[in-house]
Amino acid sequence: MARPVISYRYSxxxxxxxxxxxxxxxxxxxxxxxxxxxxxxxxxSGRASHSYEALSYVWGSPERTHYVCIDNCELPVTASLHGALSRLRDSLIEKIVWVDAIYIDQEDLGERENQVQCIAEIDAKASRVLVWLGEEKDDSSHDADGADEPVLALLERPWFTRIWRLPPPNTSLWSAVPPD
Incomplete structure (x- = not known):
């Protein structure tokens, strides 16, 4: 018998x-x-109260076809976010992450409006901002005929076309393999 699925509810x-x-x-x-x-x-006292990393990524398709289990409840997320969290998860050490699509109750328009105004401050208070560029595609990390092609392939990824949220100086970029 399958267990009942309980959807996550924000407080x-x-x-x-x-x-x-x-x-x-x-x-x-x-x-x-x-x-x-x-x-x-x-x-x-002017500092973040808890050390955390902020995650910046491209939402991609708005369809929430994947799930994360939060406090024994399921929360639907996009494939892009699921991929980022899957790669970010460590085998031994828990990670504390700020993620816009999870941190903000997307169904609460008032909360969403208020919290979006704080994103720059949240990024600035993070110990570092991690940028998920997505899974590797088209051998973009391999040097086939020189350095230019892989660099251009990297810069053509959707994250670089986002202009509403620029990364702060404490940003680490990664694709397929997260930074240490």
Missing amino acids: SLPDHCIRLLRLIPHWDKTAPLQCSLFTSPILI
């Missing part, structure tokens, strides 16, 4: 707080993504 977000995702480690890269979500004040 209200207190003023001057953000939601952070605790990405639970797993040795099996294909295992379902297990997470917990917690609320943290954005600032204490």
Whole structure:
């Protein structure tokens, strides 16, 4: 008998707080993504109250065809976000990540409007911002006939066409293999 699927429900977000995702480690890269979500004040004495990494990525198709398990409930996410979190998940160490599509209750228009205004501050307070460029395509990381083609293929990825959110100086770019 299959277990009933329980959809994740957001609790209200207190003023001057953000939601952070605790990405639970797993040795099996294909295992379902297990997470917990917690609320943290954005600032204490001018600093972020909890160390976290912010994730920047291209949403891609708006269809939410994948799931992450948050506190034993399922939350639908895009294929792009699922791929990023799958690659970011470590086999031994939990990661604390701020992810816009999960941190903001996308169904609550008021919260979404308020929180989008804080994204630059959230990125600035992160220990680093990780940019998910997506899975490797067309051998874009291989040097076939010189360095120009792979660089151009990299720069043609959709993330580089986003102009609404520029990365802060503490940004790490990665594709297929996350940084240490």
